[in-house]
Amino acid sequence: MTDTPTADRPAPDPLLAGLRDLAEPAPTTLTDRVVDGWVRAPSPLGEVYAVAGAGGVRLLRTAAHAGDLEVFLEEYRTRHGRPVRPATRPPRGLLPALRGTGGPPELDLTDVGDFARQVLAATARIPAGQVRPYGWVAREAGHPKAVRAVGTALARNPVPLLIPCHRVVRGDGGLGQYLSGAGDKATLLAGEGLDLDRVADLAAAGTRLIGSDTTGVVCFPSCHHARRITDAHRRGFASLDRARAAGYRPCRDCRP
DNA sequence: GAGTCGGCAGTCT
DNA sequence: CAGACTGCCGACT
Missing domain, CATH: 1.10.10.10 (Winged helix-like DNA-binding domain superfamily/Winged helix DNA-binding domain)
Known part of the structure; x- marks a missing residue:
């Protein structure tokens, strides 16, 4: 995140918002100079808006849900009481994470309880x-x-x-x-x-957990261990109590 | 399966 | 500040 507000000029609408932010009181300390920046990025749900500060991504919304960019930026300002300007580039790791090809980028959750x-x-x-x-x-x-x-x-x-x-x-x-x-x-x-x-x-069958009668382990159905159980040895349970009663113990990975 | 109510953090008043 | 209200739920009628 750089602090060159003129680079990569955004579309007209965001520019107006940017100007509005520049009208805020000038920062006095070095840390105050770290102004948060917003970006657009593609995702499985279509375009998203995200804001990141020096500590990482702080807010993300789908464009469809936010309504429009200005509403999103307003949510950010009221949530964090900080100005936000267009960023010159997305925070490191954001794009791969949204593509599902990487872990999450740095996140700044300091304002979360x-x-x-x-x-x-x-x-x-x-x-x-x-x-x-x-x-x-x-x-x-x-x-x-x-x-x-x-x-x-x-x-x-x-x-x-x-x-x-x-x-x-x-x-x-x-x-x-x-x-x-x-x-x-x-x-x-x-x-x-x-x-x-x-x-x-x-869900319709009331099956909440799946176990293997060869290992005596029960998992949530989507656990990768559960998915490896062959048909002949798969057994469904309605609850962990039921599974335990049948002599099964919970998977150490998915911890049902 | 729909309705009811318990439980709990956050927010509002 | 206390009490009411609300909400991506869950267990029990």
Whole structure:
């Protein structure tokens, strides 16, 4: 992120916003000079807008959800109380992350509360193409009963796609809601290779976990271990209690 | 399967 | 500041 406001002139609309930001009180210290910058970038959900500061990406929204760029920038200003100008280039790692070919870029979550940060951290550990229930995230975040609060925290995820809150689904097998619409959640998961028809079938059958009768281990159905179980040895369970009663123990990777 | 209510963090009043 | 309200849920009628 450089601080040359004239480089890479943006489209007219953003320019007006940029000028408005320049009208803010001049920064006095060196750190104040680090002005956050916004960029547009492609994603599986179409164009996204993102803002990053020196500490990393702070806010990301799909263009479709944000409505338009000015609304997005206004959300950023009110959330962080900082001006934002067009950036000359996207933050390192953002484009590969949005393509699904790399880990997340540096993220700046300093303005996120403690609980929410734990929730986001747990969510970030869910591998691509897999899903976990809200209750699982609550437990991993250290607040096993705060299931609904997890939903609230994810609804306020400042960096969707980068922290994959679309991989958090309902315990009954439904996909649940999503920031920019349930349809986007399905699109993202299908794009990561999750078989949504199979998810729906398992939900309808009441199958929450899948075990192997050769290893005696149960997993969430999308866990990569579960996907390797051959038909002859696959066994479904409605709950972890049921699986335990049958002599199975939870997978150490997906921790059902 | 729809309705109800518990539980909890954040926000509003 | 306390209490009410709300929300990408879940367990139990």
